[in-house]
Amino acid sequence: AQKVTQVQTEISVVEKEDVTLDCVYETRDTTYYLFWYKQPPSGELVFLIRRNSFDEQNEISGRYSWNFQKSTSSFNFTITASQVVDSAVYFCALSDRTQGGSEKLVFGKGMKLTVNP
Amino acid sequence: NAGVTQTPKFRVLKTGQSMTLLCAQDMNHEYMYWYRQDPGMGLRLIHYSVGEGTTAKGEVPDGYNVSRLKKQNFLLGLESAAPSQTSVYFCASSWVGVSNQPQHFGDGTRLSIL
Numbered sequence: 337a338q339k340v341t342q343v344q345t346e347i348s349v350v351e352k353e354d355v356t357l358d359c360v361y362e363t364r365d366t367t368y369y370l371f372w373y374k375q376p377p378s379g380e381l382v383f384l385i386r387r388n389s390f391d392e393q394n395e396i397s398g399r400y401s402w403n404f405q406k407s408t409s410s411f412n413f414t415i416t417a418s419q420v421v422d423s424a425v426y427f428c429a430l431s432d433r434t435q436g437g438s439e440k441l442v443f444g445k446g447m448k449l450t451v452n453p
Numbered sequence: 454n455a456g457v458t459q460t461p462k463f464r465v466l467k468t469g470q471s472m473t474l475l476c477a478q479d480m481n482h483e484y485m486y487w488y489r490q491d492p493g494m495g496l497r498l499i500h501y502s503v504g505e506g507t508t509a510k511g512e513v514p515d516g517y518n519v520s521r522l523k524k525q526n527f528l529l530g531l532e533s534a535a536p537s538q539t540s541v542y543f544c545a546s547s548w549v550g551v552s553n554q555p556q557h558f559g560d561g562t563r564l565s566i567l
Contacts, residue, residue: 345493371555381496381543381558427495438503439549440486440511441556445495 338363338432342444349418350452357413357447359428365389369431370404370411371441376424387411418451425449455479459544459559466534466566474529474562476544484547485527486511486556487519489540496543502527534566 339362349355361370372384385395387404395402399416415422428444460475476485483504488496488511498511502521516538518530527546531538541563545556 373558379541380560381545383555383557386555434509438484438501438509440498440501441496442498443488443496445493 338365338430338442340428340430340442340444342426342428342447344447345445346448346450348450348452351420352417353451354414354416355418355449355451357415357426357428357449359411359413359444361409361411361428361430363409363430365431365433368433371429371431372402372411372413373427373429373443374424375427375446376421381427384413415449418449420451420453423449423451457544457546457557457559459542459562461562462560463563464565466531466564468534468536468566470534471530471532472534472564473531474542474544474564476527476529476546476559478525478527478544478546478557480546480548480557481524482546482548482557483524484549484556485521486545486547487517487527487529488543488545489513489538490543490561491540499529499542536566538564539566540564 341360368389370387374382401414403412425446425448427446429441432442457478486501487499500519502508505524508519520528541561544559547556
């Protein structure tokens with residue numbers, strides 16, 4: 337069965353520190369997709385990134401970077417020089433394809449990041 | 454662009470009451486989903502729909518019913534609300550499956566059952 341584990345439940349850092357959010361997954365599929373979503377204190381869910389299982393290149397977007405390693409079934413997210421606005425709950429998610437071919441997401445339990453000034 | 458709109462945003466119910474949560478999307482998406490979010494549990498899928506007139510059970514479907522009579526709307530019903538259904542409910546939609554594009558989420562409905 338599909339499973340996403342975010343071991344860290346809560347992290348607190350001081351502004352400008354780098355922080356890495358870990359995500360480990362289990363999947364029965366050979367082709368799958370991984371996602372990160374951000375949920376700021378206002379409550380909405382914001383899509384950050386999607387990565388397919390064939391693309392193991394690391395990705396960088398501004399202060400955000402993602403490290404995808406199939407060998408360890410991990411898709412870690414690093415925020416460089418964190419800012420107070422990065423304070424949020426971050427969710428890692430994994431695609432789940434049903435026998436009928438439809439697709440849905442399985443989410444990790446989330447990790448609450450607090451960046452203090 | 455409205456995107457995914459959830460109605461209502463907040464609601465308080467008494468145990469045993471019924472209600473319907475409405476999700477509307479204006480992106481012509483085929484797939485729609487209902488999740489619930491509880492502290493320490495992440496988002497768990499309740500029901501989903503892969504097209505107008507279709508519905509399927511997710512991870513935690515008990516106590517809920519859904520309908521997708523129109524492509525743009527996905528309704529979540531609680532026939533007899535229970536305190537265990539106190540949660541934040543999110544609706545999401547996507548063009549086809551997640552392999553094509555990510556899900557777009559509504560802003561959530563905070564539901565309290567007393």
